[in-house]
Amino acid sequence: MRPHIDATACRAEKALRATDPTEPLLIIQDTSYLNYSHHPSTAGLGEISKFKDRISDGRILRACGLLLHSSLALTTDGIPLGFLDQKLWTRTRPIGVVTKSGWNFTRIPIEEKESFRWIEAMRNSSVRISDPGRLIHIGDREADIFELFGEAKAQGTHFVIRLKTQQRCVEGGGRIFDQVETVSPKGRYKLRVRKSDGSYRIAKVEVKFYPVAILPSVSKKKLDSISAWVIAVIETGAPKGVEKIDWKLLTDLPVRSFESACEKIYWYEKRWQIEVFHKVLKSGCRVLDCRLQDAARLIRYVGVMTVVAWRIFWMTTISRHAPELKPEAVMAPSEMATLNLYVRSRKQRLTAQSSAHDWIRSLASLGGFLGRKCDAEPGPFVLWRGYLRLQDIMLGISLVPP
Ligand SMILES: [Mn+2]
Structure with missing residues (x-):
């Protein structure tokens, strides 16, 4: 911590x-x-x-x-x-x-x-x-x-x-x-x-x-x-x-x-x-599903997950309360670059000038957020799913030899 x-x-x-x-x-x-x-x-x-x-x-x-x-x-x-x-x-x-x-x-x-x-x-x-x-x-x-x-x-x-x-x-x-x-x-x-x-x-x-x-x-x-x-x-x-x-x-x-x-x-x-x-x-973040068989290991796992959960929670509130924030405040450059690779249409790609709000919505869309007019701002669960997928995509890219 x-x-x-x-x-x-x-x-x-x-x-x-x-x-x-x-x-x-x-x-x-x-x-x-x-x-x-x-x-x-x-x-x-x-x-x-x-x-x-x-x-x-x-x-x-x-x-x-x-x-x-x-x-x-x-x-x-x-x-x-x-x-x-x-x-x-x-x-x-x-x-x-x-x-x-x-x-x-x-x-x-x-x-x-x-x-x-x-x-x-x-x-x-x-x-x-x-x-x-x-x-x-x-x-x-x-x-x-x-x-x-x-x-x-x-x-x-x-x-x-x-x-x-x-x-x-x-x-x-x-x-x-x-x-x-x-x-x-x-x-x-x-x-x-x-x-x-x-x-x-x-x-x-x-x-x-x-x-x-x-x-x-x-x-x-x-x-x-x-x-x-x-x-x-x-x-x-x-x-x-x-x-x-x-x-x-x-x-x-x-x-x-x-x-x-x-x-x-x-x-x-x-x-x-x-x-x-x-x-x-x-x-x-489903920490209660973790199957580690020893309390000491479980403590370390939950400790790390509290930071992940905080970040998801933070993103949720940022997109609601401070949407105009610069995207670097919420995402790493590597995460933003990967997220943009996933967005197929050039029109929808985001830039460094796009707001944190737009980037967070884009991350949520990886988790299944549709972003229709009637939808509220993305919640923590959909962001968590988007975040997990983004990490997997990044891992996949890193496994491909240059
Ligand atoms: Mn209490």
Whole structure:
């Protein structure tokens, strides 16, 4: 991953230099569970879930596979610049300590917990950028970790994280989840939410915000309280049968106006892009089909494929959000030359003056994209297929003696 991470840091620095100093760069962290339970002969895989059991030959097996924790650098326009940090591993031992009352996670120091990955990732990605103050780390409910809030302060960086812990207490008494109920809404906002069938719906939400000083949990009493702002996003009039939007976000950035709250919500909405990346990796690049028989090999394979998947994902967003970019930004000269050999009619051949958008569409056409008037921009799957074919064509050419 090293060269990719270095190149991402370089792209991130360029993006920061090219934009206004008030413009942040989003660092989206998330964990994806790669389930290889259907490959029973692969050795060295760890458990990925305590719950998802299946029965085979009368034995109960837990879902097993790899865990992937990524920190994706994303511009506020939604262009993924790459990963500033990544961790790919298998679980070798159960997490937590079993006490009389069951699993106990609070007695373990954070450095030994698996959730330490969030703190490590924040640290690693912050030190790779010259001005960590312009980074906003975004995380879902899994990132509701008290030490992570403190780490942001230590690194001089910022966060917008969704709260999970019902018990989060604040100075002056009370719990955030109870307090929110008593605060009156400051305005309304519209969210575009993805439904389970892949389509979108518009959710009307009420926005509330107020400052808090968060206390550490009882077992971490030594830690200082953290000053932050809560932004609550609560859907009103949700249609029947859908899960109502109810987000309690926490940010260390001051939220003094409704506009400022909406900006943070907008950044949090961008978190979805990492889920899109996971989909490109799994469904687009088909990493779950890989039949390597050893976890260590599988880790190396998936590691390489994350970079390939990022590139496909990046191309997809470039052709949608920055179509006028120069083609050299997305393709190597050898790839462009080969692609042009494949295009039969001289009229349709592209030149160095053609935009990245046109080149990406041409690559997609190798994957079966028809480019009719009614077609949307090419998606990751068709680009992945086009990319594979292009690599094969290039290999074929290289095998022919000059
Ligand atoms: Mn997650």
